[in-house]
Every structure is written in C-alpha cells, then in structure tokens.
Amino acid sequence: EVQLVQSGAEVKRPGATLKISCKTSGYTFIDQYIHWVRQAPGKGLEWMGLVDPENGDTIYARKLQVRLTLTADTSTNTAYMYLNRLNTDDTAIYYCATGPDWFDAWGQGTQVTVSS
Amino acid sequence: DIQLTQSPPFLSASLGDRITISCRASQDIRRYLAWYQQKPGKAPKLLIHSASTLQNAVPARFSGSGSGTEFTLTINSLQPEDLGTYYCQQLNSYPRTFGQGTRLEIK
Numbered sequence: 001e002v003q004l005v006q007s008g009a010e011v012k013r014p015g016a017t018l019k020i021s022c023k024t025s026g027y028t029f030i031d032q033y034i035h036w037v038r039q040a041p042g043k044g045l046e047w048m049g050l051v052d053p054e055n056g057d058t059i060y061a062r063k064l065q066v067r068l069t070l071t072a073d074t075s076t077n078t079a080y081m082y083l084n085r086l087n088t089d090d091t092a093i094y095y096c097a098t099g100p101d102w103f104d105a106w107g108q109g110t111q112v113t114v115s116s
Numbered sequence: 117d118i119q120l121t122q123s124p125p126f127l128s129a130s131l132g133d134r135i136t137i138s139c140r141a142s143q144d145i146r147r148y149l150a151w152y153q154q155k156p157g158k159a160p161k162l163l164i165h166s167a168s169t170l171q172n173a174v175p176a177r178f179s180g181s182g183s184g185t186e187f188t189l190t191i192n193s194l195q196p197e198d199l200g201t202y203y204c205q206q207l208n209s210y211p212r213t214f215g216q217g218t219r220l221e222i223k
Contacts, residue, residue, distance in 0.1 A: 035212065037160075045152075045160065045203055045214040061211045062117075095159055101207050102150040104171060106159035 002026040004096050004107035011113045017084040020110050022096035024077045030054040034072060034079040035103060038092040046092075051079060086114045118142050118206050122215035130223045133194045137218045139187040139204035148208035151180055151189045154217075155200040164189065165207075196222055 007021040022034060036048040049060040053072035060068050069082040079096055094110045097103035119142040129135045139149065147167040152160040162171045164180040167187060177192040191198055199222045204215040 044217045045154075045205075047205075047212040047214065050210075050212075059210050097159075099162070101148075102162055102165040102205070103152070103160070104162045104165075106161075109159055 002098070002105040004098065004105055006094075006096060006107040006110045009111040009113075011115065012086050014087050014114060014116055016086050016114075017082060018086055018090070018112060020081045020094055020096075020112075022079040022081070022107050024079070024098065027098075029072070029074060029077040032098045032100065034070070035097045036070060036081050037095045037097055037103075039095070039109075040089070040092045043092075048081075048094075053079065088114050090114050117211055118145060118209060118213055120204055120206055120213055120215035122202075122204060122218050124218060125216065126219050126221070128221040128223055129194050131194055131196065134190065134192050135194060135220070136191075137189040137202055137204075137220075139182075139189070139215050141185045141187070141206055141208075144184050145206045145208035147183045148206060149180075149182070149187050150205045150207060151178075152203045152205065153198075153200050154203065160203065163202075191220075194222065198222070 003025045005023045030053045033050045035050045038046050051058050051070035051072045058070050067084050071080045091114045096107040121140045123138045149167045151164040154160040168180045179190045181188050201217045201219045203217050
C-alpha cells in the first residue's frame with residue numbers, strides 16, 4: 001500500500017521559512033514525481049510544484065517559484081518542501097501527493113498558520 | 117496556463133438522485149483530466165483519471181466523460197457518503213491546474 005506521511009502542524013511568523021517533510025513507502029520512490037498542493041481556508045486546491053526524485057528536477061508554479069524549493073532524499077524516500085519569506089496568505093493545509101500522472105496517493109496534510 | 121471552470125459551484129440533491137458536474141478547459145486537453153472528491157477535513161481522493169477511467173475501489177455509480185475542452189462527472193443514485201467537494205484537474209500540461217470545486221450537499 002502506498003503511504004505518504006507528512007510532518008506535523010506548524011505556526012510561523014511572517015518572513016520565516018517553512019519546511020515540511022513527506023515520507024513515502026509502498027512503492028519505488030524514484031518511479032513517481034512528488035507533487036505539492038495547498039489549500040487555503042475555505043478555498044480550492046492550488047498546485048505548487050513537483051520534484052522528480054530520480055534526478056532532483058523540479059517544476060514550480062510561477063507565482064511561487066522565487067520562494068519555493070522542493071527536494072527529494074532517495075536514502076530515506078522522503079520529499080521536502082521549503083517555502084521562504086512566509087506571509088499570512090501562506091496560511092493553508094499543505095499536501096504532498098504522488099501517482100503515475102494523476103494523484104492517486106496523498107499525504108494526510110499539514111496545517112500551516114502564518115501569524116504575527 | 118490552462119484554466120478549468122467547474123459548474124455549478126454548489127449543488128444540493130436528494131438521495132437517489134443523478135447529478136452531473138461540468139468542467140470546461142480553456143484549451144484542448146484531450147482526455148488528460150482527473151476528478152477528485154474531498155470530504156471535510158480530509159485529503160482529496162482520486163475518483164476518475166483519463167477523463168473516464170474509474171479508479172480502483174471507486175463505486176460504479178461514479179462515471180466520467182468528455183474530451184477536448186468539455187468534461188462531465190456523473191453520480192448515479194446519490195448516497196449519503198457522496199457529500200463533499202469535487203474537483204477536476206488537468207494533466208495535459210504544467211502547471212497542473214484544478215477547477216475551483218463543486219460543493220455537493222445532500223438534502
């Protein structure tokens with residue numbers, strides 16, 4: 001069974017850097033991209049970007065590309081999301097997800113609150 | 117970027133009803149479309165990929181159709197557990213955009 005387990009909830013100050021981990025199991029880590037999706041309170045799903053664990057290649061959503069870094073550690077089958085220069089608009093639930101192309105496995109979500 | 121427009125944004129239906137949700141793409145995405153169901157407080161769940169292929173273990177009352185720019189999700193014989201928000205997502209190009217969602221309420 002494919003499982004993605006994310007790190008716990010975070011409270012951050014504006015201007016800080018966020019780091020979320022996504023530990024995977026149940027499949028070959030390098031065979032599928034890891035995507036990151038976020039959902040602001042009461043809003044829809046926003047695709048943030050992806051990392052290819054096989055070679056570290058990334059694709060970022062244009063609005064986030066200057067602040068977002070996605071990495072993958074093949075020794076621990078874990079993906080990481082770093083978002084810097086946080087502002088209150090970054091308050092959201094953050095999900096990692098994977099699949100052959102569509103997203104058939106999701107992490108449980110990480111609640112992030114950005115507040116002064 | 118490809119825009120996806122879902123309609124309606126909100127739907128209220130009764131048990132046993134047949135409902136349809138539309139997803140329109142701003143350009144041709146062939147059949148590269150997926151549908152997800154999200155229940156309150158939970159991660160989204162894949163229902164359908166490739167416009168009409170039912171994901172494993174998803175009840176057969178769910179079906180998808182369409183190609184190009186026009187797509188439809190249909191739920192036959194609505195059940196209580198079908199409440200939630202439904203999203204389409206295009207897989208034709210990056211960024212992998214989602215529709216804005218359709219919230220389904222059971223009367």
